[in-house]
Amino acid sequence: MDTILIIEDEPAIADNVAYALETEGFRTRRVRLGAEGIEILRNEPIGLVILDVGLPDGNGFEFCKTIRSFSDVPVVFLTARSDEVDRVVGLEIGADDYVVKPFSPRELSARVKAILKRAGPVSTDAAAPDFEVDRDGHSVRYRGQALVLTRSELMILTLLLEQPGRVFSRRQIMERVWDVPDMSQERAVDTHIKTLRAKLRDVAPEFDPIRTHRGLGYSLAGNRS
Ligand code: CA
Numbered sequence: 194m195d196t197i198l199i200i201e202d203e204p205a206i207a208d209n210v211a212y213a214l215e216t217e218g219f220r221t222r223r224v225r226l227g228a229e230g231i232e233i234l235r236n237e238p239i240g241l242v243i244l245d246v247g248l249p250d251g252n253g254f255e256f257c258k259t260i261r262s263f264s265d266v267p268v269v270f271l272t273a274r275s276d277e278v279d280r281v282v283g284l285e286i287g288a289d290d291y292v293v294k295p296f297s298p299r300e301l302s303a304r305v306k307a308i309l310k311r312a313g314p315v316s317t318d319a320a321a322p323d324f325e326v327d328r329d330g331h332s333v334r335y336r337g338q339a340l341v342l343t344r345s346e347l348m349i350l351t352l353l354l355e356q357p358g359r360v361f362s363r364r365q366i367m368e369r370v371w372d373v374p375d376m377s378q379e380r381a382v383d384t385h386i387k388t389l390r391a392k393l394r395d396v397a398p399e400f401d402p403i404r405t406h407r408g409l410g411y412s413l414a415g416n417r418s
Pocket of ligand 1: 201202203245246247248
């Protein structure tokens, strides 16, 4: 089940949101500062963000833009005033939905479920059943958890996922990831693979789905053998 990050400075509201979502079986994490939320999003798999517009360390709209600079995680705004809704909807800040305070917990969890369903797994390759790539190819779930990946990590992983079991050379990986591959930078591929592996290991410590083929390149394991 997805972990939902609640970024809200008012404890009573955060309590309400967490309670509503936990009742539906979601795991929740709570922070009261936007900066704390960004830090978590950069480092942990989060399925959806509930983001308050008025936070002690800044404006939720700005935090949303920051989130969008590195992640496609769904964002639902909590707004205190209905006149803020125009901004949420009108400005292209990449939010997925909004809820106006005071809100009903049932309404909130219904919205969250609808968004996760919409954003949810679309293509699951039978040869790599642990992975689910979203419709746009912008995010990948691994064993049900959304991965927070850099652009390079995402490009490498989706390339490997195109043909599980096939060995891709560093050159092939570079050509996919960088517009102008620089062969002196081959080691960069290894670096991205290393950080990608670390993120996969966070989800499933006992299994490494990326195989290293010495002198040849990398492949994605087709199954859990
Ligand atoms: Ca607030």
